[in-house]
Amino acid sequence: xxxxxxxxxxxxxxxxxxxxxxxxxxxxxxxxxxxxxxxxxxxxxxxxxxxxxxxxxxxxxxxxxxxxxxxxxxxxxxxxxxxxxxxxxxxxxxxxxxxxxxxxxxxxxxxxxxxxxxxxxxxxxxxxxxxxxxxxxxxxxxxxxxxxxxxxxxxxxxxxxxxxxxxxxxxxxxxxxxxxxxxxxxxxxxxxxxxxxxxxxxxxxxxxxxxxxxxxxxxxxxxxxxxxxxxxxxxxxxxxxxxxxxxxxxxxxxxxxxxxxxxxxxxxxxxxxxxxxxxxxxxxxxxxxxxxxxxxxxxxxxxxxxxxxxxxxxxxxxxxxxxxxxxxxxxxxxxxxxxxxxxxxxxxxxxxxxxxxxxxxxxxxxxxxxxxxxxxxxxxxxxxxxxxxxxxxxxxxxxxxxxxxxxxxxxxxxxxxxxxxxxxxxxxxxxxxxxxxxxxxxxxxxxxxxxxxxxxxxxxxxxxxxxxxxxxxxxxxxxxxxxxx
RNA sequence: GACUCCAUCGUCUAAGGGUCAGGACACCGGGUUUUCAUCUCGGCAAUACGGGUUCAAUUCCCGUUGGAGUCACCA
Numbered sequence: 001x002x003x004x005x006x007x008x009x010x011x012x013x014x015x016x017x018x019x020x021x022x023x024x025x026x027x028x029x030x031x032x033x034x035x036x037x038x039x040x041x042x043x044x045x046x047x048x049x050x051x052x053x054x055x056x057x058x059x060x061x062x063x064x065x066x067x068x069x070x071x072x073x074x075x076x077x078x079x080x081x082x083x084x085x086x087x088x089x090x091x092x093x094x095x096x097x098x099x100x101x102x103x104x105x106x107x108x109x110x111x112x113x114x115x116x117x118x119x120x121x122x123x124x125x126x127x128x129x130x131x132x133x134x135x136x137x138x139x140x141x142x143x144x145x146x147x148x149x150x151x152x153x154x155x156x157x158x159x160x161x162x163x164x165x166x167x168x169x170x171x172x173x174x175x176x177x178x179x180x181x182x183x184x185x186x187x188x189x190x191x192x193x194x195x196x197x198x199x200x201x202x203x204x205x206x207x208x209x210x211x212x213x214x215x216x217x218x219x220x221x222x223x224x225x226x227x228x229x230x231x232x233x234x235x236x237x238x239x240x241x242x243x244x245x246x247x248x249x250x251x252x253x254x255x256x257x258x259x260x261x262x263x264x265x266x267x268x269x270x271x272x273x274x275x276x277x278x279x280x281x282x283x284x285x286x287x288x289x290x291x292x293x294x295x296x297x298x299x300x301x302x303x304x305x306x307x308x309x310x311x312x313x314x315x316x317x318x319x320x321x322x323x324x325x326x327x328x329x330x331x332x333x334x335x336x337x338x339x340x341x342x343x344x345x346x347x348x349x350x351x352x353x354x355x356x357x358x359x360x361x362x363x364x365x366x367x368x369x370x371x372x373x374x375x376x377x378x379x380x381x382x383x384x385x386x387x388x389x390x391x392x393x394x395x396x397x398x399x400x401x402x403x404x405x406x407x408x409x410x411x412x413x414x415x416x417x418x419x420x421x422x423x424x425x426x427x428x429x430x431x432x433x434x435x436x437x438x439x440x441x442x443x444x445x446x447x448x449x450x451x452x453x454x455x456x457x458x459x460x461x462x463x464x465x466x467x468x469x470x471x472x473x474x475x476x477x478x479x480x481x482x483x484x485x
Numbered sequence: 486g487a488c489u490c491c492a493u494c495g496u497c498u499a500a501g502g503g504u505c506a507g508g509a510c511a512c513c514g515g516g517u518u519u520u521c522a523u524c525u526c527g528g529c530a531a532u533a534c535g536g537g538u539u540c541a542a543u544u545c546c547c548g549u550u551g552g553a554g555u556c557a558c559c560a
């Protein structure tokens with residue numbers, strides 16, 4: 001039987017990086033084993049779930065390329081894939097459980113439960129239900145009630161985890177958990193079991209935070225007489241301070257990283273390396289990971305989220321991807337800093353990517369570093385210290401002379417520019433280093449940047465000559481003492 | 486607090502009874518280079534602690550310590 005795995009997010013917020021990682025590993029396993037990866041929306045909490053968040057989650061998964069073979073918007077033979085639409089399925093199971101005595105109606109009020117919790121806490125006991133209604137035999141007309149699972153009081157429930165081996169929980173530690181709320185809606189632990197059964201899920205890879213839910217779910221599987229899937233609880237992602245990642249740690253959603261200029265290939269690559277390893281493989285695509293993926297490679301201990309390494313991985317991907325691809329992805333980021341990204345020729349953007357990809361790690365940085373190519377001369381951000389040091393009268397004079405020579409060039413390619421500039425240097429007995437820095441400052445306003453010929457070539461003939469001459473003018477003005485400030 | 490999980494360089498990790506405990510990020514230094522970066526060479530740096538088992542434990546077992554997760558009519 002071929003394996004079936006699922007990712008089952010709750011649409012109560014943005015797609016979290018932990019969720020993305022869970023989805024990734026499930027998909028990796030499905031692809032590797034030739035199985036099916038399905039998506040199910042866990043929206044039983046009517047108060048917190050929204051269609052907007054659902055849309056966001058689907059969008060982010062697609063952005064990452066983590067597409068599903070069954071689920072919302074694509075369908076499948078075990079649908080619907082939204083729990084809010086599966087009420088009838090759950091109702092049938094509940095009826096059988098209550099009729100069979102595996103579950104019972106409980107009329108305890110929220111107030112009593114709260115009081116009970118307080119008492120048990122004072123008595124230094126584990127919070128939990130005391131089982132008052134377990135044998136009360138409440139019928140359908142008992143008034144407002146919830147439905148609870150009758151959990152055995154003795155013995156233990158063992159979860160044979162794929163990564164941790166057998167984990168045993170005393171049944172006495174497990175509450176008679178609520179299956180159906182007083183408003184008639186089913187709860188998480190119950191619907192998960194019903195759906196995974198119904199959707200023929202064979203492996204459940206999910207975060208460690210669910211390990212404590214596993215025995216409860218095992219008990220439900222037993223009650224409904226279904227075979228449980230294999231469980232694999234993956235170590236969580238921690239923040240640098242060691243605790244579970246949360247909003248207070250800053251960027252935690254996939255969207256945050258997209259906005260920060262991280263590309264999907266890099267995010268996925270980094271996510272895969274968090275808790276999984278295959279020899280010394282560091283930089284790899286999802287497809288490459290699929291080819292060698294194995295559950296054995298998944299570790300047991302939590303990993304800390306390291307933004308620096310993520311940035312490095314992203315930098316590696318900026319070089320691994322075709323320049324044209326990186327160039328296209330750069331457009332919106334240029335737009336953000338006031339450059340009309342849409343109006344720039346694709347070849348030019350590709351050339352920019354080649355010129356700057358080894359000097360930057362994110363698309364945000366790449367856009368910032370590329371700005372001088374696209375803004376008006378007077379909008380170029382200039383480093384005052386660099387200007388003072390390199391745009392001297394003498395250098396200015398040389399630069400305008402150089403402009404004069406370059407003006408006569410037939411073409412404006414890197415090779416021609418290099419030849420011409422080198423020729424100019426030789427003729428004047430200058431080392432290239434002598435004019436490269438002043439020229440760079442004149443053209444980009446900074447003393448660091450791409451190679452001189454790359455800059456000139458991408459900038460174009462007009463702007464290039466203009467900026468070189470402008471440096472000459474500054475130099476001349478300074479020379480006559482006419483320059484102010 | 487109870488239950489459960491986890492423990493190799495600062496971080497991600499590899500090896501798993503016999504290794505100089507390997508790689509990557511970060512950091513430090515040399516080289517290349519028109520700047521910066523890249524690239525390249527080198528360096529720093531780890532088996533939490535205590536008991537066992539064994540000829541031999543980083544690896545297996547137990548304990549301690551430390552960290553984490555969960556204890557809802559949330560998922």
